[in-house]
Amino acid sequence: MREIVFDTETTGLDPNTGDRVTELGCVEIIDFIPTGKTFHAYVNPQRSVPKEVVEITGLTTEFLADKPLFDEVGPQFVEFVGDATMVAHNAPFDRGFINMELARLGLDIYPDDRFKDTARIARAKFPGSYVSLDALCKRFDISLDTRDKHGALIDSLLLAEVYLELMGGRTRALDLSGQGSGGGGKVVFPARSPRAEPLTGRQTDSERAAHAAFVDEMGENALWKKLTIQ
Structure with missing residues (x-):
């Protein structure tokens, strides 16, 4: 406008x-x-x-x-x-x-x-x-x-x-009013372009295995499993 x-x-x-x-x-x-x-x-x-x-x-x-x-x-x-x-x-x-x-x-x-x-x-x-x-x-x-x-x-x-x-x-x-560019009342930040090269994971195989075992101990209702966070 x-x-x-x-x-x-x-x-x-x-x-x-x-x-x-x-x-x-x-x-x-x-x-x-x-x-x-x-x-x-x-x-x-x-x-x-x-x-x-x-x-x-x-x-x-x-x-x-x-x-x-x-x-x-x-x-x-x-x-x-x-x-x-x-x-x-x-x-x-x-x-x-x-x-x-x-x-x-x-x-x-x-x-x-x-x-x-x-x-x-x-x-x-x-x-x-x-x-x-x-x-x-x-x-x-x-x-x-x-x-x-x-x-x-x-x-x-x-x-x-x-x-x-x-x-x-x-x-x-910040578009708190919801009257800006389609923010719906939410704070709208400008989109960032993707990285030229994606970041590589820093977890080792042993760390991932230890985390998976920890999650298994919590049973099927573990939040990580519900949200598919691995």
């Missing part, structure tokens, strides 16, 4: 009043394991960035002025996402901005059922607790040393770690 954990930075809070995307960050996950593939782009929003937003993201109007427009970045983003499920924190916010930008280009927008909202998952898992990305990183002991400002790729990398913890952490990789 392929999923894309992503985040957006924007000029404001409402895509319906002229606010635009300024940064996109994506992290690819397959079967709950990060593949190392990422997508990142700054976007010229074609409008000024308010001071209060600059204080949060560090992205100024001047910095973004020579960056590509969403006309160029949008198709690249769509190609990277492909048909994967999209994972975001407070997904309705990011979905609203992505769909607004795609609609402006005449591209297909993403339906609601393409998204997973980690904030919603966290609220269900930890009722009454703070579920901001920072709070969840602290809960799961995920380092925030790289995050002095909000950044789309940095936040996506952090969110990928949070998402994996929310979905079961390392135990999920």
Whole structure:
């Protein structure tokens, strides 16, 4: 199962009043394991960035002025996402901005059922607790040393770690849930290829004879005979 954990930075809070995307960050996950593939782009929003937003993201109007427009970045983003499920924190916010930008280009927008909202998952898992990305990183002991400002790729990398913890952490990789690759609820380890040369037995003839005699002394109900262990 392929999923894309992503985040957006924007000029404001409402895509319906002229606010635009300024940064996109994506992290690819397959079967709950990060593949190392990422997508990142700054976007010229074609409008000024308010001071209060600059204080949060560090992205100024001047910095973004020579960056590509969403006309160029949008198709690249769509190609990277492909048909994967999209994972975001407070997904309705990011979905609203992505769909607004795609609609402006005449591209297909993403339906609601393409998204997973980690904030919603966290609220269900930890009722009454703070579920901001920072709070969840602290809960799961995920380092925030790289995050002095909000950044789309940095936040996506952090969110990928949070998402994996929310979905079961390392135990999920062992397929304890039974929802993995046909494990039926059992721990599934990857199959190992056979040895090039089988190991040779180390028992001597006298040792095998002594063991057989020991088993005979225990009678016909001996466990070794029932299990045909010789």
